């Protein structure tokens with residue numbers, strides 16, 4: 105289930121911090137730390153058997169996973185700038201912010217300006233001083249269009265200002281439109297392409313922060329973004345990663361650039377990003393190693409090894425993207441909320457590269473499990489992911505690892521397809537089965553009795569009652585024998601050996617087994633029951649209206665047509681519009697054989713057939729039943745000279761039975777549905793009892809009303825509305 109790469113690491117935490125922040129210096133000296141580091145960590149592991157994580161850190165595999173604003177082995181080292189109140193140096197308020205990131209001022213642009221409501225200023229939380237740098241202030245009437253038109257010809261000072269203005273203007277992800285994203289991509293591209301301006305650290309940091317904010321914009325926005333602008337930007341970022349100036353490590357929450365100045369010849373370089381409580385990149389979670397036996401005391405989130413066939417002494421650069429929004433594929437269309445990290449590896453000179461190996465922790469929660477994956481890189485020609493030269497491995501420990509041979513500068517990713525871990529419904533409890541079985545018995549006896557005694561009653565009532573009994577009986581039998589899905593996709597990864605780009609991040613199974621047929625039959629027979637029940641109500645209504653002539657002669661034919669036709673039409677439409685053999689879950693659920701009701705976020709969705717193919721018709725029928733009842737009781741309570749008293753009582757009883765049957769039916773199947781989806785043991789038992797009770801009552805109720813009562817020929821104590829009023 106847990107596919108995270110678990111690398112247990114023995115280097116001391118203190119050492120790593122130094123190593124990380126001092127990458128450039130460290131590469132030149134021969135490292136002699138391994139042995140001492142191993143010793144120190146062995147020592148600490150022995151004396152401290154289990155850590156106590158502070159500041160909401162979470163212990164996982166003996167390691168504290170810290171929130172962004174704390175760091176250290178037990179999350180006890182402050183990693184933020186505290187809130188800054190206005191003072192004589194700055195009139196802005198900045199909230200508590202993680203080191204190395206931009207804070208947006210609490211103060212906003214006034215309502216009459218173009219950028220009304222936008223943050224008025226931003227300030228960088230300085231890693232060295234643990235406090236905010238002097239704020240960048242936004243001209244509240246400046247737009248991204250204006251900056252884009254202006255930026256190419258601007259002086260370096262102006263560029264600095266434009267870079268920070270762009271960062272502020274893109275700081276609210278919800279406000280970004282495709283047009284804004286395109287503009288911001290063009291601006292940052294111009295800022296970062298310029299060799300001279302990027303020597304200025306501040307411009308590069310602001311630009312990278314802007315890009316990080318763009319990556320946090322919603323997924324929908326990227327479908328209509330200008331792909332050329334984005335393509336140019338990612339290519340510029342590749343070049344930027346090869347410039348170790350102004351800073352070898354630029355890290356913002358959703359993207360990072362890491363450079364390694366080539367000096368000593370190396371055979372391998374390893375880039376690792378460690379896991380934090382949030383998915384954000386942080387400077388002290390990204391490490392570059394140039395020796396083999398690198399181990400570290402963190403949980404790896406993403407790792408890339410670049411191996412050279414001969415000694416390599418030129419520059420190497422990496423770009424990390426939190427997600428693949430900048431790489432909109434035509435062949436891979438994700439439909440679940442998973443994300444894919446993208447790692448760009450770039451060399452100043454291509455010669456000598458042997459292979460690139462990378463691994464990324466799947467970004468999936470426990471509701472999903474990995475089905476298959478593909479190792480890919482981005483083709484700027486095809487504007488799509490391709491797999492040429494890449495192979496995939498699954499290590500014995502279950503991690504997914506990719507390796508690509510002799511590839512030049514490229515953006516790599518792992519495209520994963522997941523299975524949803526369905527919670528299949530358990531076999532029906534004997535209580536439920538008992539309830540249903542009693543109902544089946546009651547209904548069958550009633551139907552038989554009605555047929556035998558039909559002469560004394562006339563055709564229409566018999567037709568109605570027999571149809572109700574028949575449809576309910578069939579429904580109960582289908583329910584007992586067909587509600588559980590016989591074909592269960594229990595997670596066992598069926599990884600294919602071939603490296604093929606999947607169609608989507610959601611692995612779909614084509615339909616197998618009888619589940620869809622059972623669903624359609626269940627839907628049909630339950631709708632049938634309700635339709636006939638409503639027809640029964642309408643019949644009583646007509647009897648009352650035409651109290652002299654009785655039910656109109658056309659009623660039985662119309663009732664047959666509507667009673668059987670309407671459910672068939674609804675089932676036909678539901679199946680026709682939502683069912684595909686390769687994707688049966690548009691129509692039914694996987695957990696048990698019943699209509700689909702939830703969208704992929706597990707929320708009830710009115711576009712699903714459960715709502716419009718079942719709940720909606722049901723509600724309409726219940727409403728019409730209730731309306732008839734109300735109308736009827738209103739009329740009947742007023743003295744109607746055409747009706748004698750006993751006829752009135754008989755009609756009243758029939759009406760009440762139709763109504764109470766409808767309510768019972770509704771209640772019982774709502775309970776049945778909850779019973780199937782609930783996982784809670786006690787609730788399941790109680791609901792099972794209620795379901796059984798309601799069902800039994802239903803069958804018995806029908807039995808008493810339509811079979812037993814005529815025998816007894818007395819008035820069973822069904823409550824009446826009128827008697828009380830009189």
Ligand SMILES: *[C@@H]1O[C@H](CO)[C@@H](O)[C@H](O)[C@H]1NC(C)=O
Nearest residue numbers: 121122123125126127129130
């Ligand atoms: C980085 O190295 C320099 C000297 O090489 C040292 O003064 C500094 O403290 C180191 N930085 C950190 C964060 O350890």
Ligand SMILES: *[C@@H]1O[C@H](CO)[C@@H](O)[C@H](O)[C@H]1NC(C)=O
Nearest residue numbers: 133134135136137138140141
């Ligand atoms: C590493 O080597 C330097 C000299 O090259 C030495 O001064 C230092 O103590 C060594 N460090 C460790 C941890 O062995």
Ligand SMILES: *[C@@H]1O[C@H](CO)[C@@H](O)[C@H](O)[C@H]1NC(C)=O
Nearest residue numbers: 242243244245246247250251
């Ligand atoms: C803000 O920008 C507008 C138009 O871009 C300009 O006319 C105005 O002078 C600027 N205001 C300040 C205070 O720089």
Ligand SMILES: *[C@@H]1O[C@H](CO)[C@@H](O)[C@H](O)[C@H]1NC(C)=O
Nearest residue numbers: 247248249273281282283284
């Ligand atoms: C973002 O785009 C919208 C139109 O899509 C535009 O009205 C708005 O001014 C833009 N925002 C900025 C800050 O340029």
Ligand SMILES: *[C@@H]1O[C@H](CO)[C@@H](O)[C@H](O)[C@H]1NC(C)=O
Nearest residue numbers: 277278317320321357358384
């Ligand atoms: C990304 O956007 C969400 C809201 O859309 C916000 O809550 C979150 O803080 C943002 N993350 C970063 C790193 O800016």
Ligand SMILES: *[C@@H]1O[C@H](CO)[C@@H](O)[C@H](O)[C@H]1NC(C)=O
Nearest residue numbers: 396407408409461462463505
């Ligand atoms: C990178 O190399 C190290 C050792 O050389 C190895 O432990 C690690 O699994 C490799 N990572 C990947 C992603 O192949």
